[in-house]
Amino acid sequence: MIYRRLRQMGVLGINRRNIDLTSRHNPRRLYPLVDNKLRTKAMCIGAGIPVPRLLAKAEHHFELEELMGRVDGLDDFVMKPARGAMGNGIVVITGRTERLFSRTGSRRMSRGDLQFHAASILSGLYALGGNDDMAMVEERLVVHPEFRSIAYDGVPDVRVIVYRGYPVMAMARLPTKASSGRANLHQGAIGVGLDMATGTMQSAVRHNAPLEIHPDTGERLIGRRLPNFERVLQIAVAAAEITGLGYLGADVVVDARHGPVILELNARPGLAIQLCNRAGLLPRLATVDRIADMPRDATGRLTMVKELADLWTRD
């Protein structure tokens, strides 16, 4: 019953994603480009795509002291593993006193805690497959004013699925109290489906339940427009282009100072985006398959998507 309905809607399941999308359009050799955030960052900078500024990095344990030395001069920053998955191992420092760093979710950690965390990252604790990893320290992004009232204690981001050069679906992920400031859906962040032409918020879901109002801030979500949406799609498409991946999820943050920046890229993006948009991916992918062979530059493809968006939203 439900099986047939999901099929009719063209919902993409995990098996199908693995067989028809990631294994067909994403050559394995390209994975390290996106699995390692340092490489992604370098690549983006080379192509003129904006990314958060890298402040420090450490690859070996002897470099930790140097890393901590850099950190000592910073008031706020983000420490993360270069090869982490699903937001694991990310520490966001929002401010500090002499000895203590304060994290999001009003937690605190000492300098020693932070150094231990960096060491754990190097040992591969958070890395895919448990291999050795690198620790990186980035500037902390500033929530765009338009987002301030709908993001609780964290930075929201926009996930864009880019298929063969066309952005096909997008959602905004809004941190909540329950997700302790993280923008991960499975931890309780809100996923909001976006209209592909305008970036208007159409439907929101948290933990599989629909909602229209941000539970922590009381602000209405539906009908709001994402700032700079066109630019968001633009850099997502540009990032997809330089990686060479045919099916990619780009995480974009709209920073108050820099505007949209690429936070990370994902070669096996999750499927919950369909839930937030109340729509299956397959019809959109099929549309793209019909038009993908026509030569178009990025601007042409974005214009095309604007035209298609009405059709997609109505499906």
Place this chain on the structure above:
Amino acid sequence: MSPAVVWTGIIHVAVGLALFSYKVLGLELALVPTNPEGVWQVELALSVRGTGAGALKAALPSNEASQIVFDETASSDGLSLSIENEGPGRIGVWSGDLKGIHRIVYSFRARLTERDAERPLPHAPFEPDVPATVTRRYQEPTTVFPAAARPVRELLEELDVPPPDDPSGRLRTLVAFIEHRVATVSDGPADALLCLAEREGSPQGKSRLLVTLLRAADLPARLVVGLQLEEAKTPDLVRWVEVWIDGGWFPVSPVGDFFGARPRDLLALRYGPGDLVDGINAAATDLRYSALKERLGPQELANMMIPDNTLFASLSLYRLPLPAQRALRVLLLLPLGALAIALFRNFVGLGTFGTFLPILLGLALRETQLVLGLAMLAVVVLLGVVTRRFLEGLRLLLVPRLSFLLCVVILCVVGLALIGDGFGTRDFFAGVVFPIVVLTMLVERFSLVMAEEGFQEAFRRWVNTLAVAVASYPLFKSTTAEHLMFGFPELVLVVMGLLVFIGGYSGFRLTDLVRFRLLGSSSETIPLTSLEYPAGSSRRALDGEVSGSGS
């Protein structure tokens, strides 16, 4: 699924099945690791309580066409055993001073063979003469079989039985009467006449009535009591009737189980109306029959499993030295476990700790008993997680920390072994190959998931892991599966083919359906504003209306 996938799958399955069926059908290798001849080890154990001199009589099986009894042994404390013949059967008599309690054990092995297929009921002409010995013994009315009683005579008239020169017809009529017109009630009357009057009876009553009716119709008949032997079950007491027809005994079930061919799992113990065990001046307690289908020894099995065909004989794994065989037996079970994992992962979508960890656990549980193994796992992981928590404060580096945990896990296992020994379950840990390193990783992953995603998620995954391990456990425990995979390693090809099919399945997983249930529910129930707008309305109108009324 692409044609390449389908063909790869089909070819693997086909080649595997072709080899397998040739070995089973062409070379006649055994599918199950038991003797095809069906040798059973049967034991009668009982206690006798008496007050003085007395005896205990028990029906013993005897050799006949469909059963061969051998290796009989008997033990009893202080009683003497003599064996008396009673018709075609034998009675063991234990006699002596029965004061107090005596334990009697009598065991034998029996090979049950099928009596040459179903005996067709003869049409006339057939052997008309019945030997006088048979007539005398099995045609006379007795108290148990009151063939001359009036209700019996009346019934025969009422049933309008065929004339005496058609014994087959008579037999059919009477058996049909017993089968269809007398109800079987387990605690119904056991007496022939009562059973006839009430038209219902226990299997014993019905068989007595059938013998009575047959004798009244001039057909020699006798009652047989035996055991229905069944694997892993206490044998059931079964009664049936044999009727002399065309110069031989023809077996018939009074409850319609068989007619002419005695099933192969029946062992006849006593011919006649008496009980299986009877005490004189003594009472039998704790009477118990038990039966075990005999497994083959490694050598016997090897002889059976190495075919005559030289090519296939040289490929048989049974030619390898025994230690190598033992290792390969376990190894060849792993593909089945992997198949189970693939099914769980791609059809169900359960997230477990590590891909193959659950089957390694399942394999480890095979060495222990299920419940004890699970309890042990729980203790080790619990202690491990607590230790891990403590280590967190020390801020050790990853590899030394894991190694520390490994030592804790090993100490846990050592401690459990000592405790197990204290409780006298020495075998419990013999040969435990709990993958210690795997356990350590399990502890580490459990702790990590707990820290990252909360206890609930860690526990959920732990339950999933155990569920898969427990689900694969019967597979690993099954001697039949082991025999099949070891005797027919080409089945690995079949597993590979199935894996190709599973790998090509692009449909939804069960967890997809749960995840997207919101999308699957009918659209009216979704409080959706944007989707319900008519196709023509502009987006501006949508924005205005949504922020205005919020419908």
